[in-house]
Amino acid sequence: MPISAYIKETMSNKSAGVIRKMFEEGLKLKAQYGEDNVFDFSLGNPDLDPPEKVTDALKKCAADESKNIHGYMPNAGYKFCRDAMAKKTSLEQGVEISGDCVVMAVGAAGALNAVFKAVLNPGDNVIVPSPFFTEYRHYVKNYQGELIEVPAAADCSIDTEAIKNSLNEKTAAVLINSPNNPTGRVYSQANIEQLCKVLEEHGNKCGRKPYLILDEPYRAIVYDGTKVPAAFPLYDSSVVVTSFAKNISIPGERIGYVCVNPACPDKDDFVSAVIFCTRVLGFVNAPALFQRVVAESYDAPCDYSLYKKRRDELMEILDEAGIKHLVPEGAFYMWCKAPDCFNNDDMAFCDYLKKYMILGAPGSSFGGKGWFRLAYCVSEKTILNSRKAFIQAMNDLK
Ligand SMILES: Cc1ncc(COP(=O)(O)O)c(C=O)c1O
Incomplete structure (x- = not known):
């Protein structure tokens, strides 16, 4: 067969x-x-x-005929691009972040796969509030992990008590997505604080601190003055995975990144592992042209x-x-x-x-x-x- x-x-x-x-x-x-x-x-x-700033940057970058402009670069991505993504994430998360916390990725999907490959042992689990982005099931299964689906509260916020009851020593990560696909819910500051407290307590008790993975490709798309709270100041083992697919409408260009909390105790190991996993998954580098484009235009007004x-x-x-x-x-x-x-x-x-x-x-x-x-x-x-x-x-x- x-x-x-x-x-x-x-x-x-x-x-x-x-x-x-x-x-x-x-x-x-x-x-x-x-x-x-x-x-x-x-x-x-x-x-x-x-946005125009993005298409202008694309035209400018495409016209660049410098030697080796289309060549491989270090696996984590161009340094100037990692620095730019760190600056962006610093503004979003309210903590100082340097470029060595960032690994460029092939969309948020590529970023999630590299992170799961880096952190999952066979039989480990990833906890997600349901409903959730349907591809998570496959991404976790790709690395012999188990996705534990924990129903959200009736208003689709995170049911932190239910998450607490699902955590165990095999929990490698809790994965949340806000603004959420498919519900459109943005988790409140209080909800995130409660979740971080639960994870901290679990980590202290069981000796294995789960990563909190923040899947945030929709972060910029919010209505009625809603704000997406930062988790980095609340929980050190946190990681942003994201892309430019939705906020600047370039999903086909496959450009995203992983950014780990600079306070994460195993930050350097984590970054090295994600760089290695990006390579061995066959992504090798995130698209070079679009690394240059987003480095110049990530702050385009939308x-x-x-x-x-x-x-x-x-x-x-x-x-x-x-x-x-x-x-x-x-x-x-x-x-x-x-x-x-x-x-x-x-x-x-x-x-x-x-x-x-x-x-x-x-x-x-x-x-x-x-x-x-x-x-x-x-x-x-x-x-x-x-x-x-x-x-x-x-x-x-x-
Ligand atoms: C919640 C969520 N995460 C990740 C992705 C994947 O995004 P990308 O196209 O950047 O890989 C999507 C795409 O729809 C999504 O909705």
């Missing part, structure tokens, strides 16, 4: 890859019925253009008011249709409840919505049974035109 049994089984799992499948179906439906008649909320592919407008428009439509949802504080996802008559079968409800040309992502694939996700990083026209379809779909259930 040419394909690994594990991969074959994983690929055939109904909820694995369901979002991509939905996206591909959306492309087919659009070809068949026309772009304007399909309401595709399946994928978190940002549709705002990158306007997310269009996402906020779309969020508000979509909420109005859902309210009118009678679909319950959370109010997103950040990112560009709306977390919605499947109607009661579907008995928590979110897959069936997403299939039902498809008949009305509405494509959403079933919550089960995020560990959130009975819910579904609408990604509103789509044109305003798509949102406004979807109104009739949502209302019809819900009326037909009566």
